[in-house]
Amino acid sequence: MPMPSLPVPGSPGAARVQHIAYDEGVHKIARLAALLAYALMVATVVFGVLLRTRFAQRHIRRQTLYGAHMVLALTAVVFSLVHGLTFIYQPVWRIALVNLVVPFVGGVQKVPVGFGVLGLELALAVGVSVWAQRRLGYRRWLRLHQGAYVAFLLVWLHIITVNPEPRTLSLVGMGVAAGAGACFLLFTLRLLPADRLTPAEGDA
Numbered sequence: 314m315p316m317p318s319l320p321v322p323g324s325p326g327a328a329r330v331q332h333i334a335y336d337e338g339v340h341k342i343a344r345l346a347a348l349l350a351y352a353l354m355v356a357t358v359v360f361g362v363l364l365r366t367r368f369a370q371r372h373i374r375r376q377t378l379y380g381a382h383m384v385l386a387l388t389a390v391v392f393s394l395v396h397g398l399t400f401i402y403q404p405v406w407r408i409a410l411v412n413l414v415v416p417f418v419g420g421v422q423k424v425p426v427g428f429g430v431l432g433l434e435l436a437l438a439v440g441v442s443v444w445a446q447r448r449l450g451y452r453r454w455l456r457l458h459q460g461a462y463v464a465f466l467l468v469w470l471h472i473i474t475v476n477p478e479p480r481t482l483s484l485v486g487m488g489v490a491a492g493a494g495a496c497f498l499l500f501t502l503r504l505l506p507a508d509r510l511t512p513a514e515g516d517a
């Protein structure tokens with residue numbers, strides 16, 4: 314007789330087995346905020362690369378691109394924070410405030426969840442570093458800002474390890490793959506020599 318498969322830790326099935334209440338409303342908020350945060354994070358990377366490479370500069374003013382990049386980054390962080398905080402209200406995940414600050418410690422699925430916490434913290438550090446740009450000098454700041462690619466990689470690892478759905482050929486799975494594919498393509502483009510990517514003279 315085939316063995317019944319165990320429910321995914323943190324899922325409604327796991328909550329049922331452990332006799333823990335599972336809040337569908339909280340789950341929907343967590344999911345909506347997560348998908349919005351991910352889409353906004355992808356858009357932030359796209360606008361960041363457009364800003365840096367000046368591909369779109371002939372059609373869109375640099376200030377407009379800069380503004381869009383900042384607004385997208387900020388809203389991505391806000392939705393990520395909402396997403397992370399919702400798990401405090403979903404007891405089956407055993408996530409407390411400390412687990413949202415210190416990655417890979419306690420809670421259910423601590424490594425997959427830890428990727429999300431660390432990714433968000435790195436994204437926050439990259440965002441806040443904008444205010445230290447003058448003090449650090451442009452080149453040094455840019456190296457730090459490129460940590461955004463690492464933050465994205467951590468978030469992607471989080472998404473594909475914490476929940477089986479993004480690994481399937483579902484709408485969510487294909488959306489997550491398309492976003493990651495676009496960011497990976499842009500990242501490899503950025504590895505090309507700068508003069509192949511910057512038609513205009515001078516640097517920001």
Ligand code: HEM
Nearest residue numbers: 344347348350351354393397429430433468472475476478
């Ligand atoms: C404080 C940091 C974070 C924590 C504690 C956290 C926690 C979780 C947990 C527990 C799940 C599984 C939900 C479930 O299966 O019911 C999940 C899924 C997910 N997370 Fe996060 N996460 C964090 C950061 C992020 C960030 C920064 C993003 C994107 C920008 C993100 C995007 C996602 C996505 C897309 C899913 C899959 C949603 C679904 O298909 O239902 N997470 N997260």
